[in-house]
Amino acid sequence: MAAAQTAAPSCRKKLYNCPMTSQDCIFCQIAAGMSPASIVYADERIAAFMDINQPVPYKTLIIPRAHVETIYDLSGEQAAWVMQAAVQIAQAIRAASNCDGLMLSQSNGAAAGQEVFHFHLHLWPRFWGDRLRISVPRSLTPRAELDRMASEIRARLDF
Numbered sequence: 001m002a003a004a005q006t007a008a009p010s011c012r013k014k015l016y017n018c019p020m021t022s023q024d025c026i027f028c029q030i031a032a033g034m035s036p037a038s039i040v041y042a043d044e045r046i047a048a049f050m051d052i053n054q055p056v057p058y059k060t061l062i063i064p065r066a067h068v069e070t071i072y073d074l075s076g077e078q079a080a081w082v083m084q085a086a087v088q089i090a091q092a093i094r095a096a097s098n099c100d101g102l103m104l105s106q107s108n109g110a111a112a113g114q115e116v117f118h119f120h121l122h123l124w125p126r127f128w129g130d131r132l133r134i135s136v137p138r139s140l141t142p143r144a145e146l147d148r149m150a151s152e153i154r155a156r157l158d159f
């Protein structure tokens with residue numbers, strides 16, 4: 001029994017060619033078809049499925065198939081695949097839900113609210129009068145400080 005629970009599924013690498021697949025990761029399991037999910041789209045690179053929580057209807061998640069924890073680990077290619085899918089799926093969500101707006105979000109690290117450590121992009125359809133409340137305090141900042149922070153970031157860019 002214990003062995004069955006811990007054994008790596010033998011089909012996973014063969015089917016999806018994903019050497020980094022994490023055994024414990026719920027999103028890897030969904031991508032491999034080993035955990036139930038309502039799939040919107042899947043190919044050899046990405047998968048999109050309904051979020052199990054629907055604070056707004058039609059809320060959808062997109063993941064790279066490879067087990068990549070955060071944006072810091074994501075390759076440019078993987079980022080492009082996820083965003084290209086987001087562009088298509090956003091159109092389909094709008095058509096299906098008749099939403100008034102659509103919001104993207106993505107969390108990295110527990111401090112940012114990340115709960116599932118497999119990179120994922122949230123697509124949130126928004127409706128006038130929906131009950132989502134995202135509170136962002138306004139903080140107008142002097143130009144000198146904005147310039148300082150910009151230069152600190154610029155100095156660390158390597159592209």
Ligand code: 5GP
Nearest residue numbers: 026037049050051052053107113114115116
């Ligand atoms: P995070 O907080 O990591 O950015 O978001 C994790 C998201 O994954 C949440 O919106 C949560 O509802 C969703 N989620 C967690 N477990 C499951 C699951 O087993 N199936 C699906 N479809 N979504 C899940």
Ligand code: ZN
Nearest residue numbers: 025028067118
């Ligand atoms: Zn994973």
